[in-house]
Amino acid sequence: MKNGSQKEPVPPKCHSDEDASFVFDGTNSDIARQLYIRHQAGDVSDAVSLNSVPAIVVDRLDRLKLTLDDLPGLVQRAVLWDSGFAISPGNNPVQIWTMSDYTMADLAVPLEVIAKVNCTALECSQPDDVAAYASQYCSGSQILDVSRCVADTFVDTGSQDFLGVMWATGGDDKMTPHIRLRDHALLISRSIGIPLS
Numbered sequence: 001m002k003n004g005s006q007k008e009p010v011p012p013k014c015h016s017d018e019d020a021s022f023v024f025d026g027t028n029s030d031i032a033r034q035l036y037i038r039h040q041a042g043d044v045s046d047a048v049s050l051n052s053v054p055a056i057v058v059d060r061l062d063r064l065k066l067t068l069d070d071l072p073g074l075v076q077r078a079v080l081w082d083s084g085f086a087i088s089p090g091n092n093p094v095q096i097w098t099m100s101d102y103t104m105a106d107l108a109v110p111l112e113v114i115a116k117v118n119c120t121a122l123e124c125s126q127p128d129d130v131a132a133y134a135s136q137y138c139s140g141s142q143i144l145d146v147s148r149c150v151a152d153t154f155v156d157t158g159s160q161d162f163l164g165v166m167w168a169t170g171g172d173d174k175m176t177p178h179i180r181l182r183d184h185a186l187l188i189s190r191s192i193g194i195p196l197s
Contacts (some may be wrong), residue, residue, distance in 0.1 A: 024171045031177045032082035035074045038176045043161035045073035047175065048080070054093045057083050077179050086181045088154040094181050095152045102148040109146050114167055116141045124170065132170025140184060143167060151181060159183035 024034040053068050060083055061067055068076055080086070082104055086091045098104060111133055114121060119138035126132050135143075143166050156162070162182050171177075 024173050024175070024177075027108055027110065027169055028105060029107040030180060032078040032104065034173075034175075034177055035078035035081070036173050037173075039072060039074040039078070041174075044075060045077070047073045048076045048087065049091055050087070051090070051092050054080075054083065054085055054095070057085065057093075074176065081179050085130070086151065086179045088157060088181055090154070092154060094154045096124050096149050097151075098149045099147070107148045108169070109143075109148060109167060111169060113146050117145050119143070119167065121167075126170055128172075130170075133169065134168040134170075135166045139168045140166070144154070153184070154181065156181075156183035 024030070025039075031081060047069070050068075057068060059081060061070075063080065068079070073078065078092065084098070085098050086096060088094050096104070096107075098107065111121060112135075114135065117138075119142050120132040120136045122136040124132045124134060159182065162184075164182055164184070166184060
């Protein structure tokens with residue numbers, strides 16, 4: 001897939017385990033690390049209920065003589081994300097391919113890069129008084145120009161009613177992130193079906 005300045009996606013690379021400066025604040029995408037940190041802190045989550053387990057994940061765990069079912073729910077999600085997968089609303093694994101030299105841990109697009117493609121960001125305050133930002137006016141084509149990954153296609157029957165933001169920072173080191181993907185297939189008008197991009 002080439003689109004202007006976009007590069008071909010490459011298989012995901014694992015995150016570095018040696019980063020003492022890790023902060024889960026929306027400036028990075030090391031969701032695997034945050035899930036494991038929350039697991040170590042005693043947080044729990046139900047086991048994932050996938051329709052199928054990706055071969056990459058099976059092979060990775062097989063080398064350790066484990067299966068995905070052997071792991072606690074948060075660790076399952078950490079392994080899936082670190083292996084390059086998220087979960088569709090229908091509980092199917094969705095492969096994510098990183099671009100250039102990015103890893104699953106650094107897919108988060110910085111605010112200054114968002115500004116370079118003329119997306120406007122809304123500043124929000126968090127309980128800890130640290131500023132967080134969310135896209136206010138930003139089209140799919142603007143985001144595509146700075147994206148660091150692509151995801152496989154998947155079915156999201158609720159996408160027409162989903163009004164999530166295209167981009168955001170912020171977070172809390174005590175939060176447990178989700179690896180659920182949603183489709184941003186926004187429509188200007190449901191009756192005439194014009195895609196907004």
